[in-house]
Amino acid sequence: MSFLLRNWQSSLVLALVVMSMAFLPIISSGGVGSAFLIVLLIVAGAVGAMVLKDRIAILVLLFGAAHGAVWLLIGALSGKTGEATTSFYLLLAASWLLAWRLVTVLSSIKPKGRGVDVFLRLFIPLLFGAWLLILWEAIVRGAGIPFVLLPPPSAVAARFSNSLPILAADVNQTIFKAVLFGYVVGCGTGFLAAILADRFVFMRRGLLPIGNLVSALPIIGVAPIMVMWFGFDWQSKAAVVIIMTFFPMLVNTVTGLAAAGHMERDLMRTYASGYWQTLAKLRLPAAMPFIFNALKINSTLALIGAIVAEFFGTPVVGMGFRISTEVGRMNVDMVWAEIAVAALAGSVFYGVIALAERAVTFWHPSIRGG
Amino acid sequence: MTDRLRDKIWPVTVILMGILAAWYVGSYSMNAPFQRDLDRRAGETPSFSEFVVKTMSQPKPTLPAPHQVAQNFFENTFLRKVTSSRSLVYHAGITLSSTLAGFAIGTVLGILIAVGIVHVTALDRSLMPWIITSQTIPILALAPMIIVVLAAVGITGLLPKALISTYLSFFPVAVGMVKGLRSPDVLHLDLMRTYNASRWETFWKLRLPASVPFLFASMKVAVAASLVGAIVGELPTGAIAGIGAKLLNGSYYSQTIDMFSALVAGSIVAALLVAAVGIVGKIVERNMGGRAA
Numbered sequence: 214m215s216f217l218l219r220n221w222q223s224s225l226v227l228a229l230v231v232m233s234m235a236f237l238p239i240i241s242s243g244g245v246g247s248a249f250l251i252v253l254l255i256v257a258g259a260v261g262a263m264v265l266k267d268r269i270a271i272l273v274l275l276f277g278a279a280h281g282a283v284w285l286l287i288g289a290l291s292g293k294t295g296e297a298t299t300s301f302y303l304l305l306a307a308s309w310l311l312a313w314r315l316v317t318v319l320s321s322i323k324p325k326g327r328g329v330d331v332f333l334r335l336f337i338p339l340l341f342g343a344w345l346l347i348l349w350e351a352i353v354r355g356a357g358i359p360f361v362l363l364p365p366p367s368a369v370a371a372r373f374s375n376s377l378p379i380l381a382a383d384v385n386q387t388i389f390k391a392v393l394f395g396y397v398v399g400c401g402t403g404f405l406a407a408i409l410a411d412r413f414v415f416m417r418r419g420l421l422p423i424g425n426l427v428s429a430l431p432i433i434g435v436a437p438i439m440v441m442w443f444g445f446d447w448q449s450k451a452a453v454v455i456i457m458t459f460f461p462m463l464v465n466t467v468t469g470l471a472a473a474g475h476m477e478r479d480l481m482r483t484y485a486s487g488y489w490q491t492l493a494k495l496r497l498p499a500a501m502p503f504i505f506n507a508l509k510i511n512s513t514l515a516l517i518g519a520i521v522a523e524f525f526g527t528p529v530v531g532m533g534f535r536i537s538t539e540v541g542r543m544n545v546d547m548v549w550a551e552i553a554v555a556a557l558a559g560s561v562f563y564g565v566i567a568l569a570e571r572a573v574t575f576w577h578p579s580i581r582g583g
Numbered sequence: 584m585t586d587r588l589r590d591k592i593w594p595v596t597v598i599l600m601g602i603l604a605a606w607y608v609g610s611y612s613m614n615a616p617f618q619r620d621l622d623r624r625a626g627e628t629p630s631f632s633e634f635v636v637k638t639m640s641q642p643k644p645t646l647p648a649p650h651q652v653a654q655n656f657f658e659n660t661f662l663r664k665v666t667s668s669r670s671l672v673y674h675a676g677i678t679l680s681s682t683l684a685g686f687a688i689g690t691v692l693g694i695l696i697a698v699g700i701v702h703v704t705a706l707d708r709s710l711m712p713w714i715i716t717s718q719t720i721p722i723l724a725l726a727p728m729i730i731v732v733l734a735a736v737g738i739t740g741l742l743p744k745a746l747i748s749t750y751l752s753f754f755p756v757a758v759g760m761v762k763g764l765r766s767p768d769v770l771h772l773d774l775m776r777t778y779n780a781s782r783w784e785t786f787w788k789l790r791l792p793a794s795v796p797f798l799f800a801s802m803k804v805a806v807a808a809s810l811v812g813a814i815v816g817e818l819p820t821g822a823i824a825g826i827g828a829k830l831l832n833g834s835y836y837s838q839t840i841d842m843f844s845a846l847v848a849g850s851i852v853a854a855l856l857v858a859a860v861g862i863v864g865k866i867v868e869r870n871m872g873g874r875a876a
Contacts (some may be wrong), residue, residue, distance in 0.1 A: 264699055301804075313705065316708070319704040319705075320705045320708040334708075337708040338712035338713055341709035342713060353790055362735070362736060380723045415597075416594075416598070418594035419589055419594030420598075422591070423595065423599070429807040429857050430850045430853050431807075431814050431826075431850070431853055432813060434827075434846045434849055435846065436813060437834030437842060438846075441834060442613075442645065442646075474869050521818075523633050524727065536727060536728065540727050543735075548728050552728075556716075560716060
């Protein structure tokens with residue numbers, strides 16, 4: 214019994230397969246053709262995961278069985294959207310459970326080499342993401358969910374590759390004009406204001422509570438006002454981004470400048486170093502983790518600010534403009550393509566900052582220890 | 584008390600006064616060109632002081648003066664019936680209801696995800712990276728689509744807006760709770776082991792109490808985020824009700840004063856929400872016998 218419980222996914226898979234037999238065929242208008250192969254694959258994966266002793270063999274078997282089965286399942290849907298039966302979903306759930314088992318086995322590996330560790334760190338989340346897309350595709354097409362409501366990922370990908378020029382123009386307008394300019398100016402002025410606040414204690418005492426308060430406010434609301442002041446083009450979006458990124462930078466930098474320890478400051482004093490020397494050689498480097506934290510927060514805020522500001526009026530290009538007009542025309546696949554671009558841009562933006570952080574704060578325990 | 588006055592209240596007041604003064608100067612200089620234009624057409628040559636007063640009393644100024652905003656805010660908050668669609672209290676109430684609904688769902692979801700991540704290794708390895716990635720996605724971009732698409736299948740009103748708030752607020756809670764549930768040190772965990780405590784007991788008696796300060800810190804962030812979500816969620820609904828709708832209406836008809844007082848209302852709601860979460864957190868921690876931090 215404990216044998217069955219230790220690998221409960223496999224037991225459940227077998228139960229699901231038996232249940233699915235009662236509801237065949239998997240596609241209401243189709244024969245039993247590929248169903249036999251799918252069931253065979255799934256059963257082989259489940260039994261193999263219970264019986265086999267060698268971990269590598271289990272992994273290979275599970276990977277092949279889960280993905281092969283789901284490939285056949287989705288393949289059986291082609292041209293027969295919306296005709297999936299209960300049996301289809303039971304088999305889909307079974308192959309998903311096999312993938313879960315795969316991830317469980319993978320997570321229990323204690324990697325010895327650094328290469329294996331990095332590989333696992335990337336591979337497990339990727340597998341999770343891939344299964345999210347697989348389930349999305351299978352359920353949307355299997356249940357025949359209306360295209361307007363939720364397009365399958367394959368349709369979004371097709372739209373994405375067909376409209377690269379439009380997407381590129383939108384990215385250029387929104388990201389390379391509005392976001393980058395606003396981000397650099399907003400973070401830069403926030404940083405300078407923080408230095409100023411650090412130099413004069415009075416400023417710090419006055420600005421910090423206000424900055425903390427403003428950070429919690431829905432600043433995005435100034436977007437329509439900025440559009441009114443600076444017109445429809447990218448300048449108004451940059452203004453929104455500047456306002457949104459200023460305060461997180463100010464608050465974090467001021468906090469960071471207080472991070473250097475007393476011992477180190479005393480040491481600088483014994484060296485007879487002045488304010489600016491201490492700032493450049495001790496306190497700014499010590500503040501870097503905080504500054505990068507602000508840069509990371511701001512990378513998301515900047516994108517949100519620019520896109521939302523475009524809802525209030527733009528020239529006929531830009532990511533926010535495209536999203537709001539294509540929603541109105543019910544071209545949902547284009548909207549999803551635009552969101553995929555935004556997600557990609559956001560992740561790349563974040564990734565670049567994270568890499569820069571590793572390079573600059575190489576001394577910090579959280580990086581040295583990892 | 585005098586220390587508090589010297590260290591906190593005095594500097595904050597001075598800086599606020601400075602901002603207010605800058606605002607007046609700004610509203611003079613931004614409204615002046617239009618006013619000069621008006622005067623020239625009317626053939627008037629007002630003295631400087633008259634001119635300044637005029638720039639501060641335009642019906643649709645580029646930048647309204649603080650007292651105009653304050654007056655508008657006061658009228659629309661206290662002098663109107665709460666049920667009137669011109670009352671800011673009415674709009675703030677609508678925004679507040681979807682904020683709170685989204686915040687509640689988001690907090691519960693965040694806690695559940697955190698519990699799962701702490702207890703199931705497979706979830707930790709596969710889900711955690713995606714939770715972090717999910718926040719690099721400018722999700723507010725999804726807001727109009729969620730609203731319009733859900734409206735197409737007949738779901739309107741509170742739920743779509745609350746969903747956006749949920750998405751924005753679950754993340755801080757999930758991340759904070761994961762940190763909190765892992766915060767008990769090895770010594771305490773070992774003690775639970777020597778008591779032969781089950782995972783369930785360790786969770787209820789050690790991990791959960793240890794995570795409470797983390798929970799409230801992240802709930803403060805989450806409630807502010809879910810207000811932003813609710814406001815943006817109101818933009819594409821065709822400007823019916825709520826602070827976001829008020830902003831959009833203002834921008835259609837260039838009623839800057841209305842927009843500013845809607846912003847003020849939103850800010851007050853945000854400050855109240857954050858303060859409320861902070862107070863509840865303090866009460867809970869005190870009742871749990873925690874030390875004053």
